[in-house]
Amino acid sequence: MHDFKDITILIFARIDNEERGKNLKAITSFYRKACTNVKFVISEEDSEMKVPDIIDLTENDVYTFTLSSDQWNKCEGYNKAIKLAKTNILVFNDVDVIIHPEQILMTADKLQQDD
Numbered sequence: 001m002h003d004f005k006d007i008t009i010l011i012f013a014r015i016d017n018e019e020r021g022k023n024l025k026a027i028t029s030f031y032r033k034a035c036t037n038v039k040f041v042i043s044e045e046d047s048e049m050k051v052p053d054i055i056d057l058t059e060n061d062v063y064t065f066t067l068s069s070d071q072w073n074k075c076e077g078y079n080k081a082i083k084l085a086k087t088n089i090l091v092f093n094d095v096d097v098i099i100h101p102e103q104i105l106m107t108a109d110k111l112q113q114d115d
Contacts, residue, residue: 002101005037007108008085011093012043012077015050024095028055034101041084043077 009031015021024042031038038060044051045066057063062084066077078092089108093099 002035002105003037004031004035004039004101004104006087006112007089007091007104008039008041008087009091009093010041010043010078010081010085011095012045012074012081013051013095014044014046014072015054015095016046020095021050021054024051025055027093027095027098030098031101032058039085039087041081043081045072045074045077 011024011027013020013024015024028040031040039062040057040060041062041064042051042057043064043066045068047067047069049065051057051063051065062081064080064084066080082090089111091099091104
């Protein structure tokens, strides 16, 4: 198991089709099985809350929702997520991507070694 104690995964979510919901569920499920101490900050921006119905949030997760109709602002969503993270190492992840935990830990180690 890979220990993510110093890492938070930030996800901006706008579930505008069924595939994105499936992807979000797959991503969170994968990291929860492959890693210990995994933490997500999920920033959803949409016309209604969908994420809590798609995934089971844990006590380590933070979820924020912003009401939005046609326009959405991914950068603003990530900025909100950054403020809610409790670790110094942040992984910005889309709902369509799974980064191998070893790659994340390798990068985290390099960041911690570089002042």
